[in-house]
Amino acid sequence: MSSGAGGAGDSGIRTLELEKVVKHYRGATEEVRAVDGVSMTIAEGEMVSLLGPSGSGKTTLLLLMAALLQAEEGVVRYGQRDLTSLSESEVSGYLMHEVGFIFQRTHLWSRSSAVRNAAEKLVATGIGVRDARERVAPWLEQVGLGDRLESPAGELSGGERQRVAIARVLACEPRLILADEPTAHLDFIQVEEVLRLIRSLADGERVVVVATHDSRILPMADHVVELAPALASTNRPPETVRLSAGEVLFEQCTMGDLIYIVSEGEFDIVRELADGGEELVKVAGRGDYFGEIGVLFHMPRSATVRARTDATAVGYTAQAFRERLGATGISELIGQHALA
Numbered sequence: 001m002s003s004g005a006g007g008a009g010d011s012g013i014r015t016l017e018l019e020k021v022v023k024h025y026r027g028a029t030e031e032v033r034a035v036d037g038v039s040m041t042i043a044e045g046e047m048v049s050l051l052g053p054s055g056s057g058k059t060t061l062l063l064l065m066a067a068l069l070q071a072e073e074g075v076v077r078y079g080q081r082d083l084t085s086l087s088e089s090e091v092s093g094y095l096m097h098e099v100g101f102i103f104q105r106t107h108l109w110s111r112s113s114a115v116r117n118a119a120e121k122l123v124a125t126g127i128g129v130r131d132a133r134e135r136v137a138p139w140l141e142q143v144g145l146g147d148r149l150e151s152p153a154g155e156l157s158g159g160e161r162q163r164v165a166i167a168r169v170l171a172c173e174p175r176l177i178l179a180d181e182p183t184a185h186l187d188f189i190q191v192e193e194v195l196r197l198i199r200s201l202a203d204g205e206r207v208v209v210v211a212t213h214d215s216r217i218l219p220m221a222d223h224v225v226e227l228a229p230a231l232a233s234t235n236r237p238p239e240t241v242r243l244s245a246g247e248v249l250f251e252q253c254t255m256g257d258l259i260y261i262v263s264e265g266e267f268d269i270v271r272e273l274a275d276g277g278e279e280l281v282k283v284a285g286r287g288d289y290f291g292e293i294g295v296l297f298h299m300p301r302s303a304t305v306r307a308r309t310d311a312t313a314v315g316y317t318a319q320a321f322r323e324r325l326g327a328t329g330i331s332e333l334i335g336q337h338a339l340a
Contacts, residue, residue: 014079014175016042016065016207021074023060034060035071040225042209044175047202049218050211052227053255058211061227062178065209066099067091078176096125100169102179102198104253106161110154114145117153118168125172132171139167143197154276162194170201177201179210181255181300183217195220213255213300239315243307250291252304258315261289265311269303283308292321 023035034057042048050058063069064076067083068091076083078098086094095101108117118140119132127135140149143163153161162182169177179198183191191214199220202208210217218224239258243249250256252272267284281303284290294301295318316324 013044014205014207015044015077016176016209017075017077018061018064019075019077021061021064021071021076023057023064023069023071035064037074038225039074042207042223044205044207045202046222047199047208047210047220048223048225049221050209050225050227051213051215051218053213056227058227059180062101062180062209062211065176066101066178067094097172098174098176100172100174100177102162102166102169102177102182104181106153106165108153108161108164111152113150113152114156114160114164115140115149118164118171121168121172136167136171139170140164142170143167144193159193163197166194166197166201175206177206177208179208179212181212181214182210183212183214191216236317236320238320240312241315242312243310245307245309245311247307249305249307249313250301252302253300255294255300256291257295257317259289259292259295259318259321260305260313260315262286263312263314266308267311267313268306268308270306271303278304289321291315295321 018038018040021035021038025034036057038057038061040048050061052058060069064071065078065083067076067086071084074084078094081094083094115133115137116129118136119129122132122135123129137146137149140146140163143166145160145163145167148156148160153164156164177198182198183194195217198208198210202222210221240263241249241260249260249267252270262284264286267288267290268280269282269284269290270278270280272278282288282290284305290303290305291301
């Protein structure tokens with residue numbers, strides 16, 4: 001991989017190239033340059049890690065590579081194709097036949113078998129269910145699930161579910177694989193097995209790009225692109241969120257940029273367990289705050305927060321929260337409120 005622009009590839013070689021790419025978002029009170037002049041070239045057979053905290057533009061870069069977003073400036077190329085000039089139908093074809101996207105969450109049907117879940121994308125292309133099942137079975141065997149083909153997804157471990165999702169991608173035989181925080185919901189042992197599998201995907205003609213905050217992937221990557229948090233205006237106002245009982249404010253292992261203070265009602269702070277259950281950590285009431293550890297230290301949320309009653313919370317940026325709490329309160333909150 002090189003840091004500047006290179007050739008677009010030839011004779012069937014499909015290099016992924018970004019040249020001075022800029023993507024920004026506009027809101028009512030601020031503008032964020034999520035991607036600011038990024039250039040890179042990734043060759044076939046390479047695995048590149050986009051490393052950075054929440055807000056550094058990792059997911060935005062993946063979406064640009066998938067042609068799901070269009071850059072304001074610069075060029076994104078895959079092989080001979082300029083992704084910034086594709087029509088809507090061309091984007092659909094590119095996503096269906098060229099790109100494999102591995103998401104944070106596996107999006108499996110809990111009651112459907114591993115093989116039926118893995119066949120889902122092929123079925124969506126018009127292939128019959130029986131033929132699709134026959135095509136995905138060897139891929140499930142390749143990722144170590146040959147003995148779990150008929151197991152319901154709800155009975156699989158987190159690592160096994162992620163491997164089903166990877167097999168679903170591989171069955172479509174994409175040459176560009178984009179993975180967005182693929183280890184976010186896995187424990188330490190599961191992380192190791194999934195990272196090794198993703199590393200193996202870069203063998204041969206595939207290009208693999210992994211967006212992550214997880215430094216454990218660094219030894220396995222051919223190249224690492226470190227991204228800094230995007231700059232935004234510092235006067236972002238507090239955001240008031242009103243939820244009905246049972247609604248989820250945010251989920252465990254997701255990234256976020258707001259710290260919440262409860263103004264009305266109650267919220268359950270729960271941790272999701274490996275067996276699919278959950279444990280109640282705390283009931284947060286008026287004046288309590290949560291979500292600070294993930295935001296202050298650029299880590300994923302360590303718990304899910306759900307409204308126990310009809311409830312209201314106000315979200316603050318890290319800077320606004322520090323100002324509100326005061327410098328002396330930061331060390332106290334780290335010791336007392338390491339919840340979400």
